[in-house]
Amino acid sequence: MTRVVEVREQAVRLEAAIRNSLVDFSQMTVSVVAVVSDRVVGGRPVVGLGFNSIGRYAQSGMLRDRFIPRLLDADPDALVGDDGELDPGVVRDLVMRNEKPGGHGERSGAVAALEIAVWDLAAKLAGVPLYRLLADRYNDGAYDPSVDVYAAGGYYYPGEDGTDRLVAEMRGYLEEGYTHLKMKIGGASLDEDIERLEAVLELVGDGSRLAVDANGRFDLETAIAYGERMEPYGLRWYEEAGDPLDYALQAELGRHYEPPFATAENLFSHQDVRNLLRYAGLRPEVDLLQMDPGLSYGIVELDRMLDVLRDEGWSPRRVIPHGGHLMALHMAAGMQLGGNESYPGIFQPFGGFGRQHEVVDGAIAISDEPGIGLEHKDELRPVLAELVPEAFA
């Protein structure tokens, strides 16, 4: 039986001189977690690696004060499943002991980084890529060898004037192999945003290839005003118009705007997702859901969310996770979701999927290294090597 001998965490600053309509990303940090096992292969310990997605903050305090100690204090026999091997689901239940219900934020990212690192370890111990382990565990062995991705960018840059930089950025994504794009709205006036939008529409040719994201900034009146101006373009989706918890706003907006909506990146539990599906008036055949497992307790919780979806008449294909990270790419492949976000070039060292994952015709053929493969991403490898040098020696 493999044992966990140590867990390390490091907060890493995001490289990003950009903002959306609400947030300056240059201050943001990410928790990288390494779960070191006593299994040695080729003279190096087998190590599980994970992080808590992109766009919120590191959770060093909670990981060190609560979640890592609970894992390390446990009897190693208490961490295994029925097959006698380290079981991420068992670990998740264990680290969530003495946690009260409700309040699904922050700790959901701390637990996610740790749980996903345990999944990476479990997949490496089994000698399979994570998506294959997920397919076997959750999806009757079925998986997608290739995952559709879209390029999310179009942020507001300090001192930016006009649309030249934006159009050049978006053209770059198309040249890289992306076919579907997303840009921000709500960080400028409605007229300026429409100008930005039309400049990009001219590039992509068709609204079905372009989505827009308001990052939860709008009140109902503004959301409807944007909707009225944007409706003729037939955009791929209109994302997070209002506060993520204002289901009534979303339901009312749905009475004023017909094309698809997308939301849920800021809902971090299956209970919150269930409320969204119950109360926000979203349409199972039209709209999209963007939960980010890296911010919401990890993969066991994603499976619970998918159960909620099925209960409410939704297909897992309606889920396109937020975050643009390799962890969610495996989940999309192994649990047959509807695709995955990508932040090409930005949010380093975490954004994107690494050289082994080329984008061809808007999709990525997922590679077959054991685990998640974070250590094969050039920008991330030095960060990981600093955290667990013995695994990279």
Place this chain on the structure above:
Amino acid sequence: MTRVVEVREQAVRLEAAIRNSLVDFSQMTVSVVAVVSDRVVGGRPVVGLGFNSIGRYAQSGMLRDRFIPRLLDADPDALVGDDGELDPGVVRDLVMRNEKPGGHGERSGAVAALEIAVWDLAAKLAGVPLYRLLADRYNDGAYDPSVDVYAAGGYYYPGEDGTDRLVAEMRGYLEEGYTHLKMKIGGASLDEDIERLEAVLELVGDGSRLAVDANGRFDLETAIAYGERMEPYGLRWYEEAGDPLDYALQAELGRHYEPPFATAENLFSHQDVRNLLRYAGLRPEVDLLQMDPGLSYGIVELDRMLDVLRDEGWSPRRVIPHGGHLMALHMAAGMQLGGNESYPGIFQPFGGFGRQHEVVDGAIAISDEPGIGLEHKDELRPVLAELVPEAFA
């Protein structure tokens, strides 16, 4: 103009060898925050003090990594309101910069401890008790000189057998001057819980003086089964039967049980409270709300919650905050809420209100020391003196 010169935080372990139906409290910690100003009175700095309530965890990491640095990095001029004095509302907005919407948990406690400490400082600088400052700011000067409190106890103790200890505990509360009591359910079988309940009912004589709390443990079937057995007693309230975010469960339970419900201690934002009022089928004239400002961003957010209540046809009198702490006692007095929880004797050093606050006929006449008066609570004073010795020299 008074300036903030330093902010200190210390995690303090809760003294409690007890559990409810979900949680072992002996592992729980609380963040105590001290906001040190450059104002000196009697040779000592004026210091604002606060903590993040009782029953979740300290938030040392987030306070040190995000919220305290934002406050200390700010231009002091950016912390004052229109009157040129340190303004807790302005501070709250400032420390919440670069925080995304949604995910209201954990950070809501971190911000609460800091924001309430700033309120304590503002009240001390103004030379008034906090409840008077709140009355002036939020309530047209009106306040309650006395606040109804109820004794919350009746936890499950390790190795407990029979109801003798429970009845003795509850009798002690009545002898201390409490008239209304609360006990836990859901940590034993339904039959055992009914036996416990009947033993306490025999003591208090009337169900309207006794509430029960399931701590969100029940599924719908169990919630209804408990409701059917308890309905004849006409209890004061049936608290948090199901998961705090499962509004549909609460709404369905309301079709099976007529006496009052209470909930909301695990909803940490006005957005979550708004969803509760929209979707859970609660009755403005019957049911009670128990939001805890010490876990949910503090007093500015409580005011936003009260606005949501009024929008939905509820009176602030329907709010009886969770937490049993002196901070909420001031809010209940100064914003004319419906009462306050009390944990007499347990959850030290934070539980209860200090010797200056005697319980007479189920109510507390609030004392008039400037600020909140945490430093006048015997059990808490040594903790605070260790954190800011120069204020206690």
